[in-house]
Amino acid sequence: MSQDADKYVVFGNPIAQSKSPFIHTLFARQTAQKMTYEAQLVPLDGFEAAASQFFAAGGRGCNITVPFKEQAFTFATQLTERARLAGAVNTLKKLDDGGILGDNTDGEGLVQDLLRNQVELKGKHILLVGAGGAARGVILPLLAQKPASLTVTNRTLSKAEALAALFASHGKVSAIALDALSADQHFDLIINSTSASLSQSLPGIPASLIHPDLVCYDMVYGQEETTFNQWAAELGALKVIDGLGMLVGQAAESFLLWRGIRPGTEQVLRELRRALQ
Numbered sequence: 001m002s003q004d005a006d007k008y009v010v011f012g013n014p015i016a017q018s019k020s021p022f023i024h025t026l027f028a029r030q031t032a033q034k035m036t037y038e039a040q041l042v043p044l045d046g047f048e049a050a051a052s053q054f055f056a057a058g059g060r061g062c063n064i065t066v067p068f069k070e071q072a073f074t075f076a077t078q079l080t081e082r083a084r085l086a087g088a089v090n091t092l093k094k095l096d097d098g099g100i101l102g103d104n105t106d107g108e109g110l111v112q113d114l115l116r117n118q119v120e121l122k123g124k125h126i127l128l129v130g131a132g133g134a135a136r137g138v139i140l141p142l143l144a145q146k147p148a149s150l151t152v153t154n155r156t157l158s159k160a161e162a163l164a165a166l167f168a169s170h171g172k173v174s175a176i177a178l179d180a181l182s183a184d185q186h187f188d189l190i191i192n193s194t195s196a197s198l199s200q201s202l203p204g205i206p207a208s209l210i211h212p213d214l215v216c217y218d219m220v221y222g223q224e225e226t227t228f229n230q231w232a233a234e235l236g237a238l239k240v241i242d243g244l245g246m247l248v249g250q251a252a253e254s255f256l257l258w259r260g261i262r263p264g265t266e267q268v269l270r271e272l273r274r275a276l277q
């Protein structure tokens with residue numbers, strides 16, 4: 001690529017596993033954008049220095065992954081509302097006035113992937129399992145779709161309660177203990193935001209919640225079928241979806257913020273799935 005291509009990176013530690021360069025390179029090709037996108041390993045105590053250096057050298061924008069999303073939140077000079085409420089930033093963009101805008105595209109990436117899978121959210125009852133950073137990042141975009149209810153459950157109930165309180169003024173959101181869940185509650189969609197599948201464990205919701213019209217979404221990807229999705233499918237859930245589409249979806253939202261063009265996600269997702277096999 002020529003010298004004057006716009007520069008983008010993803011910062012993380014570790015970073016070698018990141019799929020973002022693959023995804024954004026395909027987006028750039030698809031939309032004929034003159035840009036480069038690379039992965040950059042940052043020392044654990046070196047995020048601010050790396051980001052400052054990148055923007056000082058003319059970098060246009062970056063993604064931020066584990067463990068720097070909270071530091072990127074602090075680094076930004078302006079925040080979108082969804083980033084402010086997420087308490088974390090996965091996308092930074094250099095503004096014309098020299099400022100740095102911080103955004104969080106994870107939640108919109110999830111919403112777009114659900115809609116792409118023809119999963120309706122408006123008027124539906126959603127159970128969000130987990131109350132860590134991944135859960136916090138998706139609540140506002142989910143509420144924006146006007147579900148009938150959004151219920152947060154978590155192994156540590158106090159964290160679910162804190163999240164519900166944080167978003168109480170933004171929609172119908174409440175918290176419930178894992179052991180208070182029963183077949184009496186009807187959910188249309190269960191989203192697993194915990195990392196349980198990564199250790200081949202289940203997040204602790206009762207099997208009685210699984211019914212033949214239920215859609216299950218696991219934010220984890222990389223297993224042929226995630227532990228949670230395999231469990232739900234065996235219990236007869238209508239449909240199970242893993243988090244690979246959310247990964248591509250959040251990248252598409254970042255790309256849109258940077259370039260003003262919404263890239264297509266279908267083919268990139270297909271190519272990514274093929275590359276991961």
Ligand code: ATR
Binds near residue numbers: 129
């Ligand atoms: P992330 O940013 O990915 O959300 P996190 O902030 O460490 O990471 O949160 C992890 C979430 O997964 C938490 O909700 C955690 O439950 P606790 O708050 O009780 O720790 C949940 N989690 C992780 N492993 C789990 C498991 N094996 N079973 C149930 N919940 C699990």
